[in-house]
Amino acid sequence: MDPLAPAHPTWVMLLIAAVAVVVLLVLIAKVKLHAFISLVLVSAVTAVAAGVPVADVPAAMLTGFSATLGSVALLVAFGVMLGRLLEVTGGAQVLADTLIGVFGEKRAPLALGVAALIFGFPIFFDAGLVVFLPIIFAVARRFGGSILVYALPTAGSFAAMHAVVPPHPGPVAAATELGGDIGLTLLIGVPVAVLAWIPGAYLVGTRLGARFHPEPVNVFAIDAEDAENEAATPSFATVVLLLALPLVLIGLNTVVTTLQAAGTVSEDATWASALVLIGQTPVALLITVLVAILVLAPGRFPIGRASEILDQALGPICAIILITGAGGMFGGVLRTSGIGEALSTSLSDLGMSLIVQAFLIATLLRVAQGSATVALTTTAGLISAQVAAAGLGSFDIALLVFAIAAGATVLSHVNDSGFWLVSRFFGMDVITTLKTWTILETTLGLSVFVIASALWVVVP
Secondary structure: OOOOOOOOOHHHHHHHHHHHHHHHHHHHHHOOOOHHHHHHHHHHHHHHHOOOOHHHHHHHHHHHHHHHHHHHHHHHHHHHHHHHHHHHOOHHHHHHHHHHHHHOHHHHHHHHHHHHHHHOOOOOHHHHHHHHHHHHHHHHHHHOOOOHHHHHHHHHHHHHHHHHOOOOHHHHHHHHHOOOOHHHHHHHHHHHHHHHHHHHHHHHHHHHHHHOOOOOOOOOOOOHHHHOOHHHOOOHHHHHHHHHHHHHHHHHHHHHHHHHHHOOOOOOOHHHHHHHHHOOHHHHHHHHHHHHHHHHOOOOOOHHHHHHHHHHHHHHHHHHHHHHHHHHHHHHHHHHOOHHHHHHHHHOOOOOOHHHHHHHHHHHHHHHHOOHHHHHHHHHHHHHHHHHHHOOOHHHHHHHHHHHHHHOOOOOOOOOHHHHHHHHHOOOOHHHHHHHHHHHHHHHHHHHHHHHHHHHHHOO
């Protein structure tokens, strides 16, 4: 459903959004109403209050819900299947032991974070996070303490790469809208993401994680029958190859799509279409799960028992998927109702430095409607005319993309589907998630903005 024209003045629309968020927090944190029910209820009431025609309210709600489920459900399902297979065969423990052997026990969060930065280059935030879940759980089980010490820096790695570095959709769309160079944005974006991750996600994440001790969902528990096969653990190389397979497939998709857009490869080429298909994230993960079954089953479990193992992984994540979809519903209602448009219109000309303006607009759009990608693309469209008039070079445009990405990262909260993924997977209530994940996303975004602003000032 397309966004509607704002039915009320801008200040009224923003007040409705703010009240909706407060009511949602009260229902979940104080009243203890189930998060899924709370999100659906508040989404419906917000749509009516914001002026969405009553007959269109169901469509407005389902648009965000279905879009989020369409992108998240398959990724989460296939991701936890792969994770379960690695866990029950000892593969996750093998990878964890090897990483710790290289980095040392005290640097376990750093080891996981660095690995996630590498794997996060082509893989989206949610897909990367679910693939890494068994490794996070294995490391936390071995060394004890709060799982958040390991989870937050790792999730922060995927968030940093997803926000800043092409081929992820947000930075690609923003750079394209502003007339920038995708290749240059990528080359600069990688060191910017890594440098921002160190203070913004690793240092902050380890310190925040040590303060909270949630009880995460038991997706990867090992039963007695699985434990009998511990001696037949896969090799480190096998585990790495399985984790790298979706990365390679998705990478091939990106390369072929880029070549097609440049006209180097014909869009009608059969081989190119095949690579694009198998490189779609859900298909790549499906292929990886099938390969994992074939590779890991011999000597460890009969093929026929694979269904039982995978069922054990899917059961605990049903609530996670539904709550995440409902979070997308709430964000979708805020977008459809015209709240984002009302905010955009009022902020299109703030009379300040272009890079600061880009950051502030993206931040306010992020807070208002939740989606980082929407905040990125909308902000880029708003300032594109000013960028063209200023005659900026590709380097400066790349810095603007990073500033927009920074604003689109900060202040993740209840209208962001990623907020609910992190919250549910690691067993955090809403308040704890606000005190950890929201703060980490904010420090990460601010770190990206500080680096981009410094380069904006220093580099002529």
